[in-house]
Amino acid sequence: GAVVSQHPSWVICKSGTSVKIECRSLDFQATTMFWYRQFPKQSLMLMATSNEGSKATYEQGVEKDKFLINHASLTLSTLTVTSAHPEDSSFYICRATPGANYGYTFGSGTRLTVV
Amino acid sequence: KQEVTQIPAALSVPEGENLVLNCSFTDSAIYNLQWFRQDPGKGLTSLLLIQSSQREQTSGRLNASLDKSSGRSTLYIAASQPGDSATYLCAVPYGGSQGNLIFGKGTKLSVKP
Numbered sequence A: 001g002a003v004v005s006q007h008p009s010w011v012i013c014k015s016g017t018s019v020k021i022e023c024r025s026l027d028f029q030a031t032t033m034f035w036y037r038q039f040p041k042q043s044l045m046l047m048a049t050s051n052e053g054s055k056a057t058y059e060q061g062v063e064k065d066k067f068l069i070n071h072a073s074l075t076l077s078t079l080t081v082t083s084a085h086p087e088d089s090s091f092y093i094c095r096a097t098p099g100a101n102y103g104y105t106f107g108s109g110t111r112l113t114v115v
Numbered sequence B: 001k002q003e004v005t006q007i008p009a010a011l012s013v014p015e016g017e018n019l020v021l022n023c024s025f026t027d028s029a030i031y032n033l034q035w036f037r038q039d040p041g042k043g044l045t046s047l048l049l050i051q052s053s054q055r056e057q058t059s060g061r062l063n064a065s066l067d068k069s070s071g072r073s074t075l076y077i078a079a080s081q082p083g084d085s086a087t088y089l090c091a092v093p094y095g096g097s098q099g100n101l102i103f104g105k106g107t108k109l110s111v112k113p
Helices: none
Strands: A004-007 A010-013 A019-025 A032-038 A044-051 A067-073 A076-081 A090-096 A110-114 B004-007 B010-014 B019-025 B032-038 B044-051 B056-059 B062-067 B072-077 B086-094 B100-103 B107-112
Touching: A004 A090, A010 A019, A019 A032, A019 A090, A019 A110, A032 A067, A032 A076, A044 A067, A044 A076, A044 B100, A076 A090, B004 B086, B010 B019, B019 B032, B019 B086, B019 B107, B032 B062, B032 B072, B044 B056, B044 B062, B044 B072, B072 B086
Parallel strands: A010 A110, B010 B107
Antiparallel strands: A004 A019, A019 A076, A032 A044, A032 A090, A067 A076, A090 A110, B004 B019, B019 B072, B032 B044, B032 B086, B056 B062, B062 B072, B086 B100, B086 B107
């Protein structure tokens, strides 16, 4: 149980275009999902907390107008990187959990390359 | 502010060796600690979750210990295999058990046949 599916696993896009990444909880409902970003040889850093039915909470330094988060249902959160630039190239990964005693389940991640 | 540190940053061992990975955290008021494995370009695989009331957890050849008072956790891997080669990350929640996870930078393990 507690499976989180993330799609796509990798994407290459041109500068200036937008990319949408999906995160789905397959066998549980997640009122909260988290989006992380990982640059090469760095730790995973939280970008934003996605709350079902309300606005996401962004970490300091993360542009909310650039990284649009939508959590329209209890099983789906999406992250859209708008007007992507090469510096947005990174590994993006989502996290969700059915509850406090279930540990933390991550999606498989999305490798974004902006050319 | 919680900070998580992992040492060593990289480790190379011959197959069959037992090894220990270290994780330390600055704020001992944690709900739990989790060890993950990350293969290159891949997501995270949960290895072991230790609740704050526990001292250790075991799964197969893996054993994780937790000493909250000293702010330390260790991941012990017995009889290492080439398939164990990956980056190992530890993480603690901050701001509540369902809050942000603070990660260490990881230990990159290479097990040579």
